[in-house]
Amino acid sequence: MGQAQLPPAQDTRTPQPPDSGTSSTSTAPTSRELWTRSRGIALAVVVLLVAAVAIAAVRSGDRHGRLDPRSADPQGSRAVAELLADRGVSTRVVTTVKEAGDAAGPDTTLLVTDPDLLDDGRQSRLHDATVGSGGRTVLVAPGSPSVSKLAPGVTADPAASFDSTLSPDCALPAARRAGSADVGGVRYDTLVPGAEACYLDDGLPSLLHLPATTDKDAPSKTGDNAASSPKSNAEHTPRKGSQGPSEPSSRGDTVILGAPDILFNDRLDEHGNASLALQLLGSRPHLVWYLPSLSDDALDGTADNGDDSFFDLIPSGWLWGRLQLTVAAVLAALWRARRLGPLVPEKLPVAIRASETAEGRARLYRKANARDRAAAALRSATRTRLAPLVGVPTARAHTPEALLPALAGRLHSPGQDPHALLFGPPPGDDAGLTALVDRLDALESEVRGS
């Protein structure tokens, strides 16, 4: 009958159903909200793109067509190519290391415009192709990592030349005929015997002519020298004006240029630049102009080095099937990743047990071996329970004079000493405490039973 009064369907305090009428309840943002939210990001993206395009436009001017024999820009090299063509030297532009290697030959000059763009694999491949070809290789301003690979035994000095225009100061006929030229740039040092050092600045050359070597012994010999006698540098420093080959050798030689300036259109007519360039590049009837590019993937497509990767060996059907399976996996991931709405948060209730303080106190007693306190608490509890049983007011339960006489009448089993039990000293160890509790229980049950 109590239930009749209970739940309160029409209680004024219960929440009223809100009016979810005609207005849309959708949480999807409207196009206006989308615009408001995204316009900041859109603006930032636009600014970024404009800045990128502007910077690219401004910065691209000086590098565009640089050292390209087809470019008439100030930094292009069309003038040199034209002059060479007038003298019967054909120029061919290649952009991959494979083409460059294939084109190398005894009657060919290979010009590498930017050796630093080549990675290790391409550098060693190029070196292997040129060293035995018998042609001339001209390296334009290689940095220290690439020069040691392309021309073993040569090192680049970290400090660049102070002056760009230098005088030849050596016996190389081409240099002597050309006179001073704009070759000052990277400076080199070499241990290769027979190397000719020209255009010295502060003792180090900016133009280095390495004579033809046999492809077998040259790298190992210089390697031995460099390793075994580092202090004998003086013996092996390039001999100035020694008997360098004045005629193009039938075996391949290498020329290292410290700076590309003598090849630029706008610098060709200064000093002896044109003369030096024509002599260096026109020693053979063919000139291969290698413009290294980052898109050169000739190395990857080759199948002649025998260490094909796993994917080169499996049939292409597997590769395409795998690509399609990847698409399927991405779709499956997208399918599974989509949640049907976000998680719903909720405040968690407090979970503290009310008995925690008592349990904590028990652990403290145990840790501190507080047998005196524990025994006192247990004895006091027993006394409080005993007092009403034997007719003593609870207030006087803890005085021996009141409790013990009343208790004596109710105890019949001999050998018990209620005083020692209820008011005695605390036990000495845990076993004593356990025994004390058992005896207190026995006393209480005896009083209850009597």
Next chain:
Amino acid sequence: MPVTGRTALLAALGSLPVGVVAPSWTGFLAVNAPLALACAYDFARAAPVRRLRLTRSGDTTTRLGEPADIQLTVTNPTNRPLRAELRDAWPPSSWQPGTEVSASRNRLDVPSGERRRLTTRLRPTRRGDHRADRVTIRSRGPLGLFTRQGSHRVPWTLRVLPPFTSRKHLPSKLARLRELDGRTSVLIRGQGTEFDSLREYVPGDDTRSIDWRATARQSAVAVRTWRPERDRHILLVLDTGRTSAGRVGDAPRLDASMDAALLLAALASRAGDRVDLLAHDRRVRALVQGKAAGDVLPSLVSALATLEPALVETDARGLTATALRAAPRSSLIVLLTSLDAAPIEEGLLPVLPRLTQRHTVLVASVADPHIAEMARARGSAEAVYDAAAAAQAQAERRRTAEHLTRHGVTVVDATPDDLAPSLADAYLSMKAAGRL
């Protein structure tokens, strides 16, 4: 991207023709372009979620442990049929544990221009207001390759009321109340009783209660009957501070206190007394005042529904002041708090005289059966230390109770299951003794 498992499966099957028949870009495109076209078609034919209209109806209140049904009506005003998966999201405690996922999700087909009604069955595991979160709908195209997904906010609040498990004690307590009321033969004349009626003398009646004046007017001997005073004022004060947060069994002390308060309120409003309620920790959490007898219990239940223990020390001074304002005349103040020594001795005892000066005070506290269990522990050193700590805790509780008794306060200290009947008994005996 809202693709489906079917799309991924088709793409995976497509690896066979791509790998076997035409391992090239042509084969790759020949498989994926039709798939993309089919997805685009599906997207175009799927009903747009944004334009659906959703409304709710159904239960606004339920009792803890009982289910509540909430209806959700989905209207599809578009010209494309809706084939959708729908999730009606509610806070985790609104569901029966373990069924959150299955109970909140529904499959739904609404033809163009029609509407359908779904029923979401909640079975809350916690008291209080449960607010609906969003409704998320994933609408599929006819091929089942591509979906549109969106959410709607359709607000609804379900108030989960305290379970009031102690209502099973109400019939027996009401029977005792009727015995007091003079409807049966027991008649006690004393303080706190008032004149009820005259009736004919039967042998055994107290001769002192014979009304001679009325007897003179009648032919038979008339006696006066008395009944306990009615229209007394009872103020239930719930302490919702940190001591009420401790869990006894698996419910906080506050829940046991609420249960006891509800039984007492039900009983007292039947007995013709006026019941008010105050919940307080550092500020007033709930105040129900001046309700008519038939209205008091629903109001109390609703006010208690959202009450949660606060982890702050109760401000006993503020509580006393508020209680004194809420109980204007001499009334019974039932304080449901805990008998922990520190909060009582430092908080309540100094201000108790202000309450006892004008009112009768009854303090009810939830005892922890686990402490009693610990006190009986025997057998090992650990168990004995547990028993000692429990004995110490019980002694402190008893001492606090004695302190309160000395101030003229009636103390009821019982385990959660016994608290409600014990408090009702205490009330009935006070009523019988005319101490209200």
